[in-house]
Amino acid sequence: xxxxxxxxxxxxxxxxxxxxxxxxxxxxxxxxxxxxxxxxxxxxxxxxxxxxxxxxxxxxxxxxxxxxxxxxxxxxxxxxxxxxxxxxxxxxxxxxxxxxxxxxxxxxxxxxxxxxxxxxxxxxxxxxxxxxxxxxxxxxxxxxxxxxxxxxxxxxxxxxxxxxxxxxxxxxxxxxxxxxxxxxxx
Numbered sequence: 202x203x204x205x206x207x208x209x210x211x212x213x214x215x216x217x218x219x220x221x222x223x224x225x226x227x228x229x230x231x232x233x234x235x236x237x238x239x240x241x242x243x244x245x246x247x248x249x250x251x252x253x254x255x256x257x258x259x260x261x262x263x264x265x266x267x268x269x270x271x272x273x274x275x276x277x278x279x280x281x282x283x284x285x286x287x288x289x290x291x292x293x294x295x296x297x298x299x300x301x302x303x304x305x306x307x308x309x310x311x312x313x314x315x316x317x318x319x320x321x322x323x324x325x326x327x328x329x330x331x332x333x334x335x336x337x338x339x340x341x342x343x344x345x346x347x348x349x350x351x352x353x354x355x356x357x358x359x360x361x362x363x364x365x366x367x368x369x370x371x372x373x374x375x376x377x378x379x380x381x382x383x384x385x386x387x
Contacts, residue, residue, distance in 0.1 A: 206232040207324050210251035212242040214260040239263030252324050258287040273302035282323040
């Protein structure tokens with residue numbers, strides 16, 4: 202099964218910053234979306250669901266704080282991790298970013314290896330967040346492409362969990378309770 206690349210949305214009003222981030226991310230295996238304003242970021246998220254957003258704070262018209270506030274207020278987008286990537290270094294700005302729902306805060310100029318490590322970490326943490334459609338009868342889970350899968354298959358694809366299988370005592374009795382060999386084993 203082919204898995205899609207991780208989609209990172211980079212939002213910055215400075216075209217040079219965007220160009221640098223786009224190259225850095227694509228060179229490291231990420232699919233990249235870009236926006237130069239808060240409204241572009243919100244429009245992008247309506248059409249595509251990024252796995253993570255790198256968000257500048259200081260932008261004209263709508264700052265990054267407002268973009269974050271709107272995304273976190275929306276049930277459909279609140280699970281998307283946001284890393285603030287900004288020149289604002291004051292501790293009150295940093296705390297405000299976390300209070301609004303940001304998962305991380307990186308100041309410019311940044312170390313590229315550190316930024317990539319933070320992106321990797323938050324993408325891995327995000328994997329099992331959000332709403333998960335599950336059938337109330339058979340307990341299958343609907344994936345992002347609309348296919349229904351067994352819970353164990355879905356979790357193995359979206360986490361680092363590896364299942365071993367067995368049969369619990371209740372199911373063992375349900376399956377084999379009428380068999381002579383089963384009744385005699387006690």
